[in-house]
Amino acid sequence: MTLTQLECGDFRQFADCYLDAEFDARDRAAFDAHLAACADCRAHLDNQIAFRQALRPHFQVFQREGLSFEARARLRRALADAERPSLMGLWARRLALPVPVVAVAVLLLIPPTVGFAPREAVLRHQEASPVEVPSAQADEIDAWFKDKVRFEVSAPRFRDPRVQLLGGRLTHVHTRAGQDETRQAAYLVYAIGRHKLSVLVFDGTGVDLPDASDADEGPASGGQRPSRRDLVLQNQDAFNVAMFRSGGSIYTVTSDLPEPKLVALVDSAF
């Protein structure tokens, strides 16, 4: 391959960089020199420039696709909700200074608690095991679990009519605090459109939910959400996991639904 051919190959290979002004002055000068001497490459470049000029007005059309008035209003409401500090958050701030003292007291007076990782909920969510009690009736599901577990199970009743209860089964969850501990759990599965939603219920005695601050690592994580419940929400392996306590039990709700939808859904459950 001659030097000229190599230069032509190089030019066409990097014509995009040249047109995108990504070259430094030295590279640009080298390309300009080649361009001045090579009619074929000039034709190639003209073709690329013509394409870009022709496509630009069509791309501008995409920029006119703005958020609808309704979507913008929803967004403003969501941001306003996010701004409102939760009651727990407010108290946490007011108690900011005495926290170390309280922490020592808690350590001395209260038996140690064990942690629960949302990964457990996601692992159960991803399992394809069949349900033991296939039913769309929450009462029927609650009754089935009554003589099988020692904690209260109340299958969430979602107000959204698209949420369909499919059934439930017994399972276990691992909680961790230095050593593994396994607890019996109720697993409930729902469908909403083409999304799956699963609920884990287990005895919450002595179990800590992840703290909002645990998730405060970056945009991909979660934290405490404005919600009617004291809801902890975390993003785990591309799933959203909402966690809350009710009647001595811990409930986790796992789905690939977008975070605001999942929070709204959990808030509407009873």
Place this chain on the structure above:
Amino acid sequence: MLGQLFGRKSEKKTSHAEFERIAMPHADALYGAALRMTRDVTSAEDLVQETLLRAYRFWHKFEPGTNVKAWLFRIQTNIYINRYRKQQTEQQVIDDIQAEDLLNRYAAEESTFIPPDTRESFFKSVLSDDVMKALDALPFDFRMAVLLADLHEFSYKEIAEVLDCPVGTVMSRLHRARKLLQAELLEYAAARGIVANATAAGDAPENVASLDAFRRRKVAGA
């Protein structure tokens, strides 16, 4: 202590006002990109809402003076990749195979060169719907590279940050994406009889590697 408490509160308010002023003007741009990512209005609105809520929550992590638009796009792309794209993995594999087939064909035939005398009639025939359809037909990574460069005018470095890949990969994707886009538009025009079937212009087969490799080769050859 009281001062500390009230101080925190006013800090929060400032942060909200800042967010409104600095981040919110990019909501429409995020939505435009979200539409091209999800190809669905409802999913795009959800994606933008989640992006801005997440950005608001982590606003304290944004470094003033850096490119807020690139930061927001990175959050949106992360959410999309983590959530929506996992549902479409199978389709993505098919897309990638088809893109590779197309690319091999066009790289071999060099069929995106339009003779100057037919250029005007060709470009007049291109419709925005065609461009949208051709863009939507690109695999996700290629589509994003074109959108970020040609619509949002991000630099290669910024695109690399948004897509979390090396600058060399951005160059390669952008080059291939534009070529596919051009080839697709030419096919539409050929189907309507506006241009003859793609013509070979005699370009050498292209294999975009890295600019550094090119510079090293030049230095070695000099």
